[in-house]
Amino acid sequence: MTSPVVGVLALQGDVREHLVALATADAVARPVRRPEELAEVDGIVLPGGESTTISKLAVLFGLMEPLRARVREGMPVYGTCAGMILLADKILDPRSGQETVGGIDMIVRRNAFGRQNESFEAAVDVRGVEGDPVEGVFIRAPWVESVGARAEVLAEYDGHIVAVRQENALATSFHPELTGDHRMHALFVDMVRAKLMAGSL
Numbered sequence: 001m002t003s004p005v006v007g008v009l010a011l012q013g014d015v016r017e018h019l020v021a022l023a024t025a026d027a028v029a030r031p032v033r034r035p036e037e038l039a040e041v042d043g044i045v046l047p048g049g050e051s052t053t054i055s056k057l058a059v060l061f062g063l064m065e066p067l068r069a070r071v072r073e074g075m076p077v078y079g080t081c082a083g084m085i086l087l088a089d090k091i092l093d094p095r096s097g098q099e100t101v102g103g104i105d106m107i108v109r110r111n112a113f114g115r116q117n118e119s120f121e122a123a124v125d126v127r128g129v130e131g132d133p134v135e136g137v138f139i140r141a142p143w144v145e146s147v148g149a150r151a152e153v154l155a156e157y158d159g160h161i162v163a164v165r166q167e168n169a170l171a172t173s174f175h176p177e178l179t180g181d182h183r184m185h186a187l188f189v190d191m192v193r194a195k196l197m198a199g200s201l
């Protein structure tokens, strides 16, 4: 099967690192800034960065509604850190003007790990990732306060939920794109491939 085309929402944040990680995980990786570019991808990554800024730019660039529509239709989507916040159906303490794409029935707390420690690394066991724990890079990271019945918790750290999947949507508090370990991206590219296969049956 040909490689799936996976976009990275390229409005703000660590876009380049995700493009590299996706290419390593055998996807054709492309930045997405316009609705026409969104229409051409089989799946999309919402990167880390600043979630309020990304949200406002997505509205400004006319991408918010098309993104919501495609996620609702089942397009695979993976959000890291700020991207996780964007996938939450509800943010505990949103800043004014901050909207989300939604897609995962979860409540997210922004900058949750930040108060104790702005940035740190920790080994995280992620369900569905074989072998050693994933090296989790947490940068002013959110955690998930609670999930609904349809969401599956894939990992916890220090008693807090840090990785979640709900059907086509995957989210992590941490940044696998900043490490050389691309198993989370491989897991996501597998989700995209599975979706394409299901669609072509």
Ligand SMILES: NC(=O)CC[C@H](N)C(=O)O
Pocket: 047, 048, 049, 050, 051, 052, 080, 081, 082, 083, 085, 110, 111, 139, 140, 141, 142
């Ligand atoms: N590294 C990150 O993506 C940080 C997320 C940031 N704290 C936010 O609210 O968007």
